Amino acid sequence: MYVAAKGGEKAIRNAHELLARRRRGDRTLPAVTLEQIASQLTLAVDRVMAEGSLYDTALAALAIKQARGDLIEAIFLIRAFRTTLPRFGSARPLDTGAMLVRRRVSATFKDLPGGQLLGPTFDYTHRLLDTSLAEADAGGAEEGAPPPVAEPAPPMPRVTDLIGAEGLIEPSPRDDGAEPFDITRAPVSYPVDRATRLQTLARGDEGYLLALGYSTQRGYARSHPFVGEIRFGEVEVVLDIPELGFEVSIGEVEVTECQMVNQFKGSAQVPPQFTRGYGLVFGQCERKAMSMALVERALRWQELGEEPGAPAQDEEFVLSHCDNVQATGFVEHLKLPHYVDFQAELDLVRRMRAEIAAERKEAAE
Amino acid sequence: MSAPQVGSMPDISYNFAYLDEQTKRMIRRAILKAIAIPGYQVPFAAREMPMPYGWGTGGVQVTAAVLGPDDVLKVIDQGADDTTNAVAIRGFFEKTAKVATTTSTTEASIIQTRHRIPETRLRDDQILVYQVPIPEPLRFLEPRETETRQLHALSEYGLMHVKLYEDIARHGHIATTYAYPVEVAGRYVMDPSPIPKFDNPKMDDCPALQLFGAGREKRIYAIPPHTTVRSLDFEDHPFRVQRFARPCALCGATGVYLDEVLLDDRGGRMFVCSDTDYCTTRQEEGHRGEMSPPARDAQEDAA
Numbered sequence: 246m247y248v249a250a251k252g253g254e255k256a257i258r259n260a261h262e263l264l265a266r267r268r269r270g271d272r273t274l275p276a277v278t279l280e281q282i283a284s285q286l287t288l289a290v291d292r293v294m295a296e297g298s299l300y301d302t303a304l305a306a307l308a309i310k311q312a313r314g315d316l317i318e319a320i321f322l323i324r325a326f327r328t329t330l331p332r333f334g335s336a337r338p339l340d341t342g343a344m345l346v347r348r349r350v351s352a353t354f355k356d357l358p359g360g361q362l363l364g365p366t367f368d369y370t371h372r373l374l375d376t377s378l379a380e381a382d383a384g385g386a387e388e389g390a391p392p393p394v395a396e397p398a399p400p401m402p403r404v405t406d407l408i409g410a411e412g413l414i415e416p417s418p419r420d421d422g423a424e425p426f427d428i429t430r431a432p433v434s435y436p437v438d439r440a441t442r443l444q445t446l447a448r449g450d451e452g453y454l455l456a457l458g459y460s461t462q463r464g465y466a467r468s469h470p471f472v473g474e475i476r477f478g479e480v481e482v483v484l485d486i487p488e489l490g491f492e493v494s495i496g497e498v499e500v501t502e503c504q505m506v507n508q509f510k511g512s513a514q515v516p517p518q519f520t521r522g523y524g525l526v527f528g529q530c531e532r533k534a535m536s537m538a539l540v541e542r543a544l545r546w547q548e549l550g551e552e553p554g555a556p557a558q559d560e561e562f563v564l565s566h567c568d569n570v571q572a573t574g575f576v577e578h579l580k581l582p583h584y585v586d587f588q589a590e591l592d593l594v595r596r597m598r599a600e601i602a603a604e605r606k607e608a609a610e
Numbered sequence: 611m612s613a614p615q616v617g618s619m620p621d622i623s624y625n626f627a628y629l630d631e632q633t634k635r636m637i638r639r640a641i642l643k644a645i646a647i648p649g650y651q652v653p654f655a656a657r658e659m660p661m662p663y664g665w666g667t668g669g670v671q672v673t674a675a676v677l678g679p680d681d682v683l684k685v686i687d688q689g690a691d692d693t694t695n696a697v698a699i700r701g702f703f704e705k706t707a708k709v710a711t712t713t714s715t716t717e718a719s720i721i722q723t724r725h726r727i728p729e730t731r732l733r734d735d736q737i738l739v740y741q742v743p744i745p746e747p748l749r750f751l752e753p754r755e756t757e758t759r760q761l762h763a764l765s766e767y768g769l770m771h772v773k774l775y776e777d778i779a780r781h782g783h784i785a786t787t788y789a790y791p792v793e794v795a796g797r798y799v800m801d802p803s804p805i806p807k808f809d810n811p812k813m814d815d816c817p818a819l820q821l822f823g824a825g826r827e828k829r830i831y832a833i834p835p836h837t838t839v840r841s842l843d844f845e846d847h848p849f850r851v852q853r854f855a856r857p858c859a860l861c862g863a864t865g866v867y868l869d870e871v872l873l874d875d876r877g878g879r880m881f882v883c884s885d886t887d888y889c890t891t892r893q894e895e896g897h898r899g900e901m902s903p904p905a906r907d908a909q910e911d912a913a
Contacts, residue, residue, distance in 0.1 A: 253692040254701075279616045303616045324658040329624060331632075432653035432828040435756050561754055571663045571826045575743070578664025581695050585688045585725045585884055588870055589787035589806040592852050597781055 268313050282306040291499075291528025292316055296569065297323030298429065298448045299330075300498050300527055317450075321570045332430065337483045337492065338420050341502045341525075342403050345479040348529075351404050352472040353506060359401030364477065365529070404474035405504045405521060414506065414519040435561045442564065446541055447525060449567030451533045457543075457557045458536035466543040466555035469508035470522065477501045477529050501526050505538035512550050520549060627674040627707040633657055637675035637830070641821060644832035649794030650762070651745050656828040666699055666724055667825030669741035673722050676737060676821070677703065682710045684718035689726040689867070689884035696724070715887050725788075727809040729866050729888040732818035734835055740803045742824035745831065747791045747801040767799050770842065778847055787852070793840045794833055808851045808867045813839040858883045859901040861892035 269276065283290055283306040293305040297320045304323060312318035348364025351357055363369075408414045418439060425440040428448075433441055446454065461468055479497040486493055503524035511517035522542025524534035543557040544564075557563060566572060625631065633655075640654035659667040677683065683703055687696040691713040699722060700711050712718050715730040722739040732738060744750075748758045751769045761769070770791055777785040784790075790807035794800045802810060803822060813820060813833060820833040833839060843849035857864045859880040866888065868881040880901055883889035893902070 253694050253697045257694055257697055257701075283616050303619065306616060307619070321658075321662065325660040326622070328658040329628075329630060331630070429655075429657075431655045434653065435754075561756065565755075570658065574663025574665065574667075575826055576664075577662060578743070581665065581724075582688045582693050583725070583804075584869055585806055585867070586788040586804050588868070588884075589808070589852060591870065593783065593785060593787045597783065600782065 268311070277310060279303060279306040279310065282309050288529060289314075289316060291526075291530055292451060292533075293319045293323055295527040295530060295533065296320045296448050296450065297327065299323050299327040317569050317573050321573070324570050328429070332427075334484055334486075335424065335427075336495075337485060339480045339482065339498075339500065339525075341476065341480055341500070342401075342406065343481070344401070344476060344500075344502075345497075346401050346476055347478040347499075349401055349474065349476040349478075350472070351474045353404060353474075354407075357404060357407065359399050362401075366531075401476070403476075403504065405506070408473070408506070408519065412518070415509075415521060417521065417523075433564070435564075437560065437564065442541065442544060442560075443523065443525070445564045445567060446537045449537070449564075450569035450572070451530065451536070453567050453569070453572075454536035454540055455532060457563060458539035460555070461539050461543045461557050466546065466551075466558045468522070468539070468542050470539060470542065471506045472535065473504040473506035473521075475501065475503045475531055475534065477531070499528050501529055501531055501534040503531065503534035503538045505535070505542055507542050509549060520545070624706055626679070627677050627703065628660070629657065629671065629674045634675045637671055640830045641672065641675065641832065644821070644830050645819070645834050647798075648834055648837050649792075649798030649800040649831060651824075651829040651831045653828055654830050656825045659825065661698065661702070663826040664743060665695060666722070666741035668823030668827075668830070669722050669724070669739050669825075670699060670702065670823075671825060672739050672821050672823035672830060673703065673720060674707075676739070677707055677709060677720060679707070679709065681719045682712050682717055684712050684715065684721045684887075685723075686721065686726060686728070686885075686887075687724040688869075689728075690886040692886065713887050714891075715885075725804050725806075726867070726884060727805055727812045729863075729883070729885045731812075732816060734817040736818040738816075738818050738820045740805075740820065740822045742801070742803045742822045742827075742829070744789075745801055745822065745824040745827050745829040747789075747799050762798060765797065767793075770799060774842060775844070778844070784843070784847065790849075791842050793842060795837050795839075799842070800831060800833075806852065806867055807841065807849075810839070810841045810849070811851065815839075854881060856881055857899060858889060858892075859899040861889045861897045861902075862899040863889070863892055863897070 283302045286309065289309055290302055290305045293308055293316055294300050294302070297305065297308070299305075304326065305319070308319035308322040309316070311322060346359070346362060348366060349359065349362045351361065405414055405417070409416060426438060426444075428441055428444045433445070437445070460466070462470070477499070479499050481494050481497055483492050484495050505522035505524070507520045507522055509518055509520040520542065522538035524537035524541065526534045526537065540557055540563060543555065544560055546553050546558045627634075629637070637654060640652045644650065644652045656668065656671060659670055661667060661670065673683070683700065685691065685696045685700040687693040690696065703709055704711055715721065715728040719735065720737045720739060721728065722741065724741045727738065746755070746758050748761055748769060751773055752758050752761065761767070774784050774786070777783065786807065788806045789801055789804040790810055792800050792802050792810060792813065802813060815836050815838065816833065817835050819835055822831045824830070841849040852867070854868045858866065858868060860882050863883055867884045869884045871880050871882060873879055
């Protein structure tokens, strides 16, 4: 005998209880601390801060712990918290030229003012599993070795500024001083301006942008890219305080910046010169910054008079699907009950099948 | 590089009904505009909510913006108060707004719904809030927002009529069974959210205010009380709703929307009201269906 299903409330409570237990894992082992996550899983923390659009290592570490290591879930937790925060102003544009650089490489010049600084990177490692890390306290880095001395960084002008001095690359657009559009505070309508495009890409899903960026290299909106420069390090955040009449530094953030240098044949108005694709991400994430720069450049086809037609060039398509919190929500909502709509479809399919059967019978007679 | 500092946790507390007052004001402005232009999709700056997109974030934001401390809230999903998502959303407002909640359609002042309109006729002191996944009725005919906004501006709905006509030509029927497009107040074609087309007639001349929230797509639209809502059709293929061959197996109701419940793996099935409050109320009033448990007096008589 069917009795209208009740008990949803209790089932949900039990599911949450079970989730909490699974999160904690084996209770004979110590729980992982936020300090451990923030200092040993730094790149996970960076990704959560970047796509969560909130620069706070403690909260990102908490979110990762709460999400059992599911980074999109952690990003979601951060977004839901971020949205409740008041906005009290916008910072002045970051001066990445004045960055305290931890890593900086250029693929376009063998040597350049400031030099190539490899910094912490996987790039030249052999991807062999390092079983010594299986030991609880083994760290790879020598125990007790002195931390690298922060030398006074030599001035590191941006590569694009060096090429730009010769007029060989398009200048980066001037800051017109206007309050930039804020995609977290106003609905986006297409076509979008540069600020909206860059904001959307900066919080876009790393995997999605990676795939789209990759597609531009394989002939779908080919743009002949060179990594003019990638730099990672700390940048000061400066805020104008109108009440005080001067600007104050409110802290430093770690960012990765990628300036992609792309070929441009020139047009009737503009002589041949290089163009830029731009990527900027919180924390250290070169894959994301580079992908963002490739996609950003591909999206500029109209302004540069290029042929359209590739997926990465389709602004509405690229930008309206790059948010993984939106995407995961809508994909996963298919788990929710849909039996009312399915009932309507069942009814229609049955009716149409009955009609066809009747027609066939009639034809046979 | 300096070791990352894990500072002290911020003190986290939330406003009445979760959203801050500035955000609610922004949403209310969008709602007012939506009421002023029935059926028109008003863009609004939807916030990230603490439940996933696709779970009703638009409806939740609309409810949060219109909810007052004295309101009585009912939340249904597929017509039922006890489905997981309805329970979660009701719990959210109990926690963040401490409002009274109910499962009774007549007691509620605000009803948030996913995929159904209650069977009981609504009153003019009630608000029905719909959760909307895809607010654009033309989306599956034209994926581009830049195009569809223009089509709406020009009242250019030929695409939709062609689609419905092609259904008829191909299948002999209009093959849209839910989210069936309507024309509101003789102007905008609107997506009624994925309610079965069975519910479409309830929107017409409804005394209650009907609000639609799409969070991920950042749109709000509305049907003011007593507005004409017409389901699109053709003279020779008039709009028709689903009919069920049998009454509800538990309360005997006819002319209501039924859920099909599979009872075994041998084709056994029963049909019961999708609107659980309606069904329960009828059973309490003594209505019976073919699979109702034997009435108490009858049992006693037998014994």
